[in-house]
Every structure is written in C-alpha cells, then in structure tokens.
Amino acid sequence: MKFLHILFTALLLQSINLQAQNKETALVNNQAVSQTIKGTVIDKSTKLPLSGVTIKLSAGESSRELSSDQWGAFRINGVGIGRYVLEASLVGYKKLTLSELLITSGKESVLALEMEYQSNDLDEVVVIGGADRKPLNQMAMTSGRSFSPEETNRYAGAAFDPARMAQSFAGVVAAGDNNEIIVRGNSPKSLQWRLEGIEIVNPNHFGNEGSSGGGISMLNTTVLSTSDFYTGGLAAEYGNALSGAFDLKFRKGNTEKKEFALTTGILGVGATLEGPFSKGSNASYLISYRYSSLSLLEKAGLSVASDGVPKYQDLSFNFVMPTARAGTFSLFGIGGLSNINDKAERDNTTWKERFDGRDAKFGYDAGSVGLKHLFIAGKKVYFNNIISYSASRSSFTVDSLTTSYQAILRDKSLNDNSTIRYAGSMNYSINPANTIRAGINASFLGFNIFTENFDPLSNSLRELVNQKGNTSSYDAFIQHRAQISSKLTLNTGVHANYFRLSDSWSIEPRFGINWQIAADQQLSFGTGVYSRLEPLSYYYAKDRLFPAQNSAQLKPTKSAQATIAYEKQFNNNLKFKTEAYYQHLYDVPVSVDPNINFSLLDVSDHSAIYSSSYRQLVNKGTGRNYGIEFSVEKPLSSGYYFMLSSSLFDSKFKALSKQEFNTGFNTNYVANLITGKEWKTGKNQNNLFGMNAKLIYAGGRKYSPVNLAESIRLDQEVIDESRVNTLTTDPYVRVDFSASYRINSKKVGHFIIMDIQNVINRENVMGMHFNPSKRIMEERTWTGIIPTLNYRIEF
Known part of the structure; x- marks a missing residue:
C-alpha cells in the first residue's frame, strides 16, 4: 500500500505540472505529427451510401468541411493529433455528432457512419452531442445505449472489458470479483452475448457452465467497434434473453494500409494486425491474439503465484470481403482457452484444513465463428444471413490427497456444449418513415454433460448428471418501426420461440413508443414478453431423492416487462435520464419439493446442482423485479x-411454498460515480495524460442462515429453508483508479495505462459459509486490491 500511495502522489504531481489545455488542436497540423480521418456514410434503414453529406470537423473556433462522394466516402488528410467534434448533416436526416473523436498518430481513424431519416415537420432541435448514447439498432425501444471501445479503455476499473465498464451504468450491479453483472436484480445467467447479429457463447475466460461472465474477458477492444448494451426493452429480433444483452460489433480492418498494435502487461501479451488483402482491394483482415503474461513468466522459470497460475489465450478476427454484385461476405470469430491448476503443498504438516490437501483443476474453453452475408437487393430492401458454430467446454476436477500424497477423486464435472445457428433477416424500407424487419433463427444444440461429487452420507461418489444428446430451438420475429411524426416514433413486433426438448411454444409481443415532448425532452415506454433457456445441465440433473427422475421437460423461463423512461438534454453535453420498470417472471423452474425454497432465479450458473437443496425442477415458480434508475452524464x-x-x-x-424471498442478487440500491480528466502535454501538445476514478456504493448481498447443528452432523452446509436470503452483508464499497499516458510520435503511438481496482483494498463480505474442517461459520470475502499495468504501441 505504501508503494501505491507514493505512485498515486507522483502521478498527481505530474498532472499538476502539465501545461494547461488553453488552445484547441489545429485542424491542419503544420508539425510532423498528423493523421488521416476517413470513412463512409450510409442510410441506416437501407444500408445504401449517402452522397452529398456535409462532414464538419471542428476543434474550438476552427473547423473544416467537405462532402461525401457518390459512394458515401469521405477523407480528411493532415489532421492534427487530439480530440475533435465531427458532425454529419444532410437534408431529411437527423444530424449525427461524434463529440469525443480521438485522433492518434499510430492509427488512421476509420469511421462507419449511419444516418437516420427525420420527418420533414421537424421543429427546431437541440443538436445532441456525446451525451446522446442511443442504441445503434433503430428498432430498440427503451433501456439501451451504445458504447465505444475508447470508453471501455478509459473507464477506471474497466480493464478493457465491456462487462466491467457496464458496471457503471444505471440498473447494473457488479456480481463479484469476476465480470458477471446483475441487471435489474436478475441472475447474471439471464444476460445474452451477441456478435455481429447472432448469439455467441460466453466470451470470458474462467467461466462456468451456464454463466455469462468470467475472470477475464476474451474480447480485445482493439477489434471492437461501437456496440450496444441493453438492460431491458429488447426489440422483437432479440430472443433467449431475460434481463439484457451485449450486442457487439467488430470493426472492419483498414482497406488501404497495414497497421499493427502490440500490447504487453499483466493482462497479457498480444498483437493486432489489420490491412487489405491486396493493394486496391476493398477486402480487409483484422486479427488479434493474446497470451497470458503470468503463464509466460512461469514458463521462464519464475514463481508468480502460490495457488496456481491462471493460463489463458484468446483470438479474435474479422475478414470482410465485399463483392461487386453478390453483396458483402464476412468471416468473424472469437475464442479462448483458459485453465488453472492448483496443486496442494506436498508437505502435509502445512495442511490446516481439508482444502489444503487437495489438487484442483479448472478449465474453460469456448469459441464462436460465423459467416455473414449482407446483400442489398435494391433501394428498399436488404438481406442478412449468418451461419455460426459455437462450442464450450467447462471442466472441474478435485482430488483429495492422502498423507502419502495419493490422489482420491472427490469432484468431477465435464460440460461439453456445441451449437450450430442460422439467423436470417430481411429489412424492408416501405418509405423513409416506415421500416419492417423480419427473420428466422434456428439453433441446433449438442451436449455431453457429466457431474459427480463426494456424498458424505454414503461416503462415496454420487452421479449428479450424465447425459449426452441433442435438441433444437427455433425462433421467428417481425417488427415494424414507424416514425409517425417528428415527435412520435412507434416500434411494434412479435417474437415466437419453439423449444423441441419440452415441445413448448412461447409467443412474445413487443411494443415501444417514443414521444419527443420538446426539442430537449423525450418520453419513452416499452413493454414485452421474453424467454430464456436455462443451462442444459439443469434439465438432466438427477434428483437427490429420486435419481431415476430428471427435469427434461422443463420449458424456458419467461418474463413480462414494462419500462417508462424520461430524458432531459440540458445542453449538448449534459443529459439527465430516469427509468422506472416492473418485471414479472413466470414459468420459473423451482424444486418439486414445497419444503425446499429453491429457484433458478437465485443462481448464476449450473453450480447449484451441487447444493443439498437441489431437487427435480418444475415450471411453477414466479418472481418480480421492480425499481427506478437515475443518471446524469457528461461525455x-x-x-x-x-x-x-x-x-x-x-x-x-x-x-x-408460495412464500416470497429475496433473491441473492437483491442489493436494493447501488450508486456509481465515474469521472476523469485529460491534459495535453509534450513539446507540441501532442501527448495526452489522463486520470480516471470510479466509486461504487451498493447494498449488501443477501444470503441464507445456516443450520449449524445439521451442517456439523451431515458434514456439509445446510441452510435454513424457512429463512432463505434473509440476512444482508455490509454495503459493498469499491474505489477504482486509473492513470494513462498517450505519446504520439511521428508515425507511432504509445499508450500506457495503470488501472487499480479496489484501490482502498477493502475486502467486501459476500456472506457467511460453513467450514467443514473447522466446523464453524466463516466470512466469505471478495478480493482486495488488484493493480494492472499495460502498454500498447500502434504503428
């Protein structure tokens, strides 16, 4: 801690001595350091290029203007390094503004702009700048926002991870040390990840079966483009999600020149490559690979951890291949391998508890690859078709060691899942004010799941799950967006799902309306029905009392939601927003035993099948989430x-039992504050120094009292079923801090960032648990301070 205080003080003194930011960057840089801004502008509804769009680039009092050509392309050379505001305007379209555009020396800025139709009876409007984070998807109703990779890099505690960045948003609570998030009180497993328009497997290292997060993200922000995040109000095209969704987009590689980025730090050592396949070609490649730094240090013979070294590697890629007449093809994917091998000390005199004398191996391998085809059939219609393959393997093995260090199997779990998916959609623009989008999805699921663990009652291993097979799920949707006037926009649609395993149908209507009350105010309302499949291990897990039975006929969990939102734009750079919501969950899988208050709303992955309270499940549970959110944001x-x-x-x-209980995720309240400041520095004011901070203050997590006498008798934790989640831990408090320095040389950019999570080293309590070795109750805490340091060079 003393070192951290010294480091923090040094950074603060450095920031005080930096030259003040008195002048905006010159638009035409007469110094040696300059860069190019280029891009294309298209119609959001038709995907056709827009010519004659006025592109205005400004910084302070200075500005430059030009127009897009017949292909919608534009290019600005000789732009000085720094921050800019870029505006795109065209009669009949809403003005598009990028207020945080960062220009660096090591990489060209390549923009893909989509402009949206605006009714001709538009009153005078406020030009909304960076405070407007509306989703990219024009069919979105409420509870959504876009985010940029630059934001992900900048937020303190984000660690280049979209999920950790989202912990700062209204309606979101950190679920623990990993990057799982609680969205409006829902289980983290109810969140969906999508990439390029299709559902993908959980893209996080060290994830469990059925989870939506993990210890470290597989995503590299160097390949991401601006993407969407939703906490509800999903349009009809979204299925298999109860709470929210990350709808990620990959950017296209540079089509004119090769560019490289090399990264090293605690999070890993990696490289990103991009460029055209051939000179003069519009086809491009974008590839990023990363390998665990701690694993490399171990291979070099250095001892870096006493409890097992986290090993991981990941790969992301996007190959885009436009054709003259057949449309645009793209091959994209993301995947990662991760494992940790924690071996017990081979000196039994040091063992103080049972866990000290155990070897544990954990692994999570996952990946998704897809082939996408976009075909523009005319001025009104385009087709989008995607075929993808996803696979994941989650494994866990624990061996108990004898005093002679012989291994005796205690727990073993292996979950292999694979999915072939097809997603096809048609987008038809009836006229500039009316758009219809319809599509079908098919998912073919294969699985091989096995779990066994030690049962202290029989003093032997007991099989919990052992099933191999396949099933499928089919979806269809249609949605209509109507801009009735400049003040009123209506989104309606319906989503249908058929799940073959339970032979069940789900018809899910969706409705959203947006009313522009005044030029600087709007009111939105959205409602709909949603459903999500549970982890397949629950469908086949064996009942502890009746091993021959399982829950294979379970239907998806369903949710009916309604949200009302109000936004007020105070100026171009300050926005207030509030949302109130109610969510009724039904057809929730719960225990068939009325004396066991077990619900899948109360778990975050498949690990609950280990619980002594697990029983065969039936779709007769319910739940409810309701609340109100507030946010004030200045970009x-x-x-x-x-x-x-x-x-x-x-x-x-x-x-x-029909008795109502808290979910374990019911912290009741959360408040977040993020802030940051940048200073220009260097001889020609080409460099940037930044400091960022985040404060989280949330209610304590709920947990259940333990029946200590029964736990001691059975040698395993037994909770009091009549008082599930009636206890609350102390409030969760965390402060994150980051400092960055960006150096812009003539053709090379350097980026150094130090990110410290939980800088005050507070070990927040997550609950109490039964320690079978000591036969007492003990606190379970989250991790303390986590410092990281990373360096990236771009050229």
Whole structure:
C-alpha cells in the first residue's frame, strides 16, 4: 500500500505540472505529427451510401468541411493529433455528432457512419452531442445505449472489458470479483452475448457452465467497434434473453494500409494486425491474439503465484470481403482457452484444513465463428444471413490427497456444449418513415454433460448428471418501426420461440413508443414478453431423492416487462435520464419439493446442482423485479467527463411454498460515480495524460442462515429453508483508479495505462459459509486490491 500511495502522489504531481489545455488542436497540423480521418456514410434503414453529406470537423473556433462522394466516402488528410467534434448533416436526416473523436498518430481513424431519416415537420432541435448514447439498432425501444471501445479503455476499473465498464451504468450491479453483472436484480445467467447479429457463447475466460461472465474477458477492444448494451426493452429480433444483452460489433480492418498494435502487461501479451488483402482491394483482415503474461513468466522459470497460475489465450478476427454484385461476405470469430491448476503443498504438516490437501483443476474453453452475408437487393430492401458454430467446454476436477500424497477423486464435472445457428433477416424500407424487419433463427444444440461429487452420507461418489444428446430451438420475429411524426416514433413486433426438448411454444409481443415532448425532452415506454433457456445441465440433473427422475421437460423461463423512461438534454453535453420498470417472471423452474425454497432465479450458473437443496425442477415458480434508475452524464468534452448513476430496486422469487424471498442478487440500491480528466502535454501538445476514478456504493448481498447443528452432523452446509436470503452483508464499497499516458510520435503511438481496482483494498463480505474442517461459520470475502499495468504501441 505504501508503494501505491507514493505512485498515486507522483502521478498527481505530474498532472499538476502539465501545461494547461488553453488552445484547441489545429485542424491542419503544420508539425510532423498528423493523421488521416476517413470513412463512409450510409442510410441506416437501407444500408445504401449517402452522397452529398456535409462532414464538419471542428476543434474550438476552427473547423473544416467537405462532402461525401457518390459512394458515401469521405477523407480528411493532415489532421492534427487530439480530440475533435465531427458532425454529419444532410437534408431529411437527423444530424449525427461524434463529440469525443480521438485522433492518434499510430492509427488512421476509420469511421462507419449511419444516418437516420427525420420527418420533414421537424421543429427546431437541440443538436445532441456525446451525451446522446442511443442504441445503434433503430428498432430498440427503451433501456439501451451504445458504447465505444475508447470508453471501455478509459473507464477506471474497466480493464478493457465491456462487462466491467457496464458496471457503471444505471440498473447494473457488479456480481463479484469476476465480470458477471446483475441487471435489474436478475441472475447474471439471464444476460445474452451477441456478435455481429447472432448469439455467441460466453466470451470470458474462467467461466462456468451456464454463466455469462468470467475472470477475464476474451474480447480485445482493439477489434471492437461501437456496440450496444441493453438492460431491458429488447426489440422483437432479440430472443433467449431475460434481463439484457451485449450486442457487439467488430470493426472492419483498414482497406488501404497495414497497421499493427502490440500490447504487453499483466493482462497479457498480444498483437493486432489489420490491412487489405491486396493493394486496391476493398477486402480487409483484422486479427488479434493474446497470451497470458503470468503463464509466460512461469514458463521462464519464475514463481508468480502460490495457488496456481491462471493460463489463458484468446483470438479474435474479422475478414470482410465485399463483392461487386453478390453483396458483402464476412468471416468473424472469437475464442479462448483458459485453465488453472492448483496443486496442494506436498508437505502435509502445512495442511490446516481439508482444502489444503487437495489438487484442483479448472478449465474453460469456448469459441464462436460465423459467416455473414449482407446483400442489398435494391433501394428498399436488404438481406442478412449468418451461419455460426459455437462450442464450450467447462471442466472441474478435485482430488483429495492422502498423507502419502495419493490422489482420491472427490469432484468431477465435464460440460461439453456445441451449437450450430442460422439467423436470417430481411429489412424492408416501405418509405423513409416506415421500416419492417423480419427473420428466422434456428439453433441446433449438442451436449455431453457429466457431474459427480463426494456424498458424505454414503461416503462415496454420487452421479449428479450424465447425459449426452441433442435438441433444437427455433425462433421467428417481425417488427415494424414507424416514425409517425417528428415527435412520435412507434416500434411494434412479435417474437415466437419453439423449444423441441419440452415441445413448448412461447409467443412474445413487443411494443415501444417514443414521444419527443420538446426539442430537449423525450418520453419513452416499452413493454414485452421474453424467454430464456436455462443451462442444459439443469434439465438432466438427477434428483437427490429420486435419481431415476430428471427435469427434461422443463420449458424456458419467461418474463413480462414494462419500462417508462424520461430524458432531459440540458445542453449538448449534459443529459439527465430516469427509468422506472416492473418485471414479472413466470414459468420459473423451482424444486418439486414445497419444503425446499429453491429457484433458478437465485443462481448464476449450473453450480447449484451441487447444493443439498437441489431437487427435480418444475415450471411453477414466479418472481418480480421492480425499481427506478437515475443518471446524469457528461461525455468527454473540454478535457473532462463524469457520470453519476443510481438505482433503487427490489428482487423477489416464489417457489412451490408460495412464500416470497429475496433473491441473492437483491442489493436494493447501488450508486456509481465515474469521472476523469485529460491534459495535453509534450513539446507540441501532442501527448495526452489522463486520470480516471470510479466509486461504487451498493447494498449488501443477501444470503441464507445456516443450520449449524445439521451442517456439523451431515458434514456439509445446510441452510435454513424457512429463512432463505434473509440476512444482508455490509454495503459493498469499491474505489477504482486509473492513470494513462498517450505519446504520439511521428508515425507511432504509445499508450500506457495503470488501472487499480479496489484501490482502498477493502475486502467486501459476500456472506457467511460453513467450514467443514473447522466446523464453524466463516466470512466469505471478495478480493482486495488488484493493480494492472499495460502498454500498447500502434504503428
């Protein structure tokens, strides 16, 4: 801690001595350091290029203007290094503004702009700048926002991870040390990940079966483009999600020149390559690979951890191949391998507890690859078809060691899942004010799941799951977006799902309306029905009392939601937003035993099948989440930014007993503050120094009292079923801090960032648990301080 205080003080003194940011960067840089901005502008509804769009690039009092050509392309050479505001305007379209555009020396800025039709009876409007984070998907209704890779890099505690960045948004609570998030009181497993328009496997290292997060993200922000995040209000095209969704987009590689980025740091050592396949070609490649730094140090013979070294590697790629007449093809994918091998000390005199004398191996391998085809059939219609393959393997093995160090199997779990998916859609623009989108999806699921663990009652291993097979799920949707006037926009649609394993149908209507009350105010309302498949291990897990039975006929969990939102734009760079919501969950899988208050709303992955309270499941449970959220956001302008968000909510479930309990995710409240400041520095003011901070203050997690006498008798934790989640830990408090320095040389860019999570080293309590070795109750805490340091060079 003393070192961290010294480092923090040094950085603070450095920032005080930096030259003040008195002058905006010159638009035409007469110095040696300059860069190119280029891109294309298309119609959001038709995907056709827009010519004659006025592109205005400004910084302070200076500005430059030009127009897009007949292919919608534009190019600005000789742009000085720094931050800019870029505006795109065309009669009949809403003005598009990018207020945080960062120009660096090591990489060209390549923009893909999509402009949206605006009714001709538009009143005078406020030009919304960076504070407007509306989703890219024009069919979105409520509870969504876009985010940029640059934001992900900048936020303190984000560690280049979109999920950790999202922990700062209203309605979101950190679920623990990993990057799982609680969205409006829902289980983290109810979140969906999508890439390029199709569902993908959980893209996080060290994830469990059925989880949506993990210890480290597989995503590399160097390949991401601006993407969407939703906490509800999903349009009809989204299926298999109860709470929210990450709808990620990969950017296209540079089509004119080769560019490289090399990264090294605690998070890993990696490289990103991009460029055209051939000179003069519009086809491009984008590839990123990363390998665990700690694993490399171990291979070099250095001892870096006493409890097992986390080993991981990941790969992301996007190959884009336009054709003259057949449309645009793209091959994209993301995948990663991760494992940790924690071996017990081979000196039994040091063993103080049972866990000290065990070897544990954990692994999670996952990946998704897809082939996408976009075909523009005319001025009104385009088709999008995607075929993808996803696979994941989650494994876990624990061996108990004898005093002679012989291994005796205690727990073993292996979950292999694979999915072939097809997603096809048609987008038809009836006229500029009316768009219809319809599509079908098919998912063919294969699985091989096995779990066994030690049963202290029989003093032997007991099989919990052992099933191999396949099933399928089919979806169809249609949705209509109508801009009735400049003030009123209507989104309606319906989603249908058929799940073959349970032979069940789900018809899910969706409705959303947006009313522009005034030029700077709007009111939105969205409602709909949603469903999500549970982890397949629950469908086949054996009942502890009746091993011959399982829950294979389970239907998907369903949810009916309604949200009302109000936004107020105070100026171009400050926005207030509040949302109130209610969510009714039904057809929730719960225990068939009315004396066991077990619900899948109360777990985050498949690990609950280990619980002594697990029983055969039936779709007779319910739940409810409701709350209100507030946020005030100022994007990065004039060298600083901030966002203050807060949420008040309640999250409950009912099992067969009909008694209502808190979910374990019901923290009741959370408040977040993120802020940061940038300073220009260097001889020609080409470099940037930044400092960022984040404060999280959330209610304590709920947990259940333990029946200590029964736990001691059975040698395993037994909770009091009549008082599930009636206890609350102390509030969760965390402060994150980051400092970055960006150096812009003539043709090379350097980026150094130090990110410290939990800088105050507070070990937040997550609950109490039974320690079978000591036969007492003990606190379970989250990790303390986590410092990281990373360096990236771009050229």
